[in-house]
Amino acid sequence: KIISEFMAGFAGAKRVCYDILSPEEVLAAAEKSYGQRKFPRLRFDLAEVIVSFGADFLGTWGNNVENTKDFSKKRRVGSTAQKGQEKEMSQFTAFESMLTLSGSNADYRYRVKSGDEIKVAGALAYELIISQGRSKFASDASVKSVLSNFPAQQMAAQTGVPLDAIRRTAIALWENKGKGLVLGGGHL
Numbered sequence: 619k620i621i622s623e624f625m626a627g628f629a630g631a632k633r634v635c636y637d638i639l640s641p642e643e644v645l646a647a648a649e650k651s652y653g654q655r656k657f658p659r660l661r662f663d664l665a666e667v668i669v670s671f672g673a674d675f676l677g678t679w680g681n682n683v684e685n686t687k688d689f690s691k692k693r694r695v696g697s698t699a700q701k702g703q704e705k706e707m708s709q710f711t712a713f714e715s716m717l718t719l720s721g722s723n724a725d726y727r728y729r730v731k732s733g734d735e736i737k738v739a740g741a742l743a744y745e746l747i748i749s750q751g752r753s754k755f756a757s758d759a760s761v762k763s764v765l766s767n768f769p770a771q772q773m774a775a776q777t778g779v780p781l782d783a784i785r786r787t788a789i790a791l792w793e794n795k796g797k798g799l800v801l802g803g804g805h806l
C-alpha cells in the first residue's frame with residue numbers, strides 16, 4: 619500500500635522488483651540443459667571430486683541443509699563401505715575470495731581476488747581441453763579461441779593460484795569423470 623501511494627505521486631512511474639535470492643538463472647539453465655525448469659539436486663554424497671568457485675554450499679548457497687548432510691557422507695575419515703571396505707573420502711578444492719564455511723572444510727583452499735574465480739575456471743578448462751587434449755571440444759576451433767584467453771601458466775601468475783594446483787585439480791576431475799561437481803558461486 620505504501621509503495622502504491624508513493625508511486626501515485628509520480629506520473630508514469632513503474633514498479634520494478636528484483637529478488638536477489640531468486641534462482642532464476644539456475645532454473646533457466648536447468649531448463650535449457652535438461653528440459654526441466656527445476657532446481658537441481660546436487661549429489662555431494664556421490665561426488666568423488668568437488669570444485670567450488672566461491673559457492674558456499676555448506677553455508678549460504680542452495681539447499682545448505684541437504685548439501686551438508688550429503689557432503690558429510692563422503693567426508694568421514696575411516697568410514698566403511700557396506701561390505702566393510704575402507705571408503706575413500708571425496709576431494710574438495712575451493713577457489714574463493716573470502717573464507718566461507720564450505721572453504722574452511724576444503725582439502726585445498728586458494729584465496730583469489732573477487733572476480734578472479736573466472737580466470738581460475740578458465741585455466742582449469744584450458745588445462746583439460748587445450749593442454750591435455752581431453753574432451754570432445756579439444757578440436758573445436760571456437761572453444762580453443764575462447765580458452766586461448768586463459769592459459770593456465772599465465773592465469774596462475776595473475777591469480778596467485780599455483781600452477782600445480784590447477785593441474786592437480788584438472789587431473790582429479792578427469793580421473794573422476796562423471797563423479798565430479800563443479801560449482802560456481804553466487805547468491806544461491
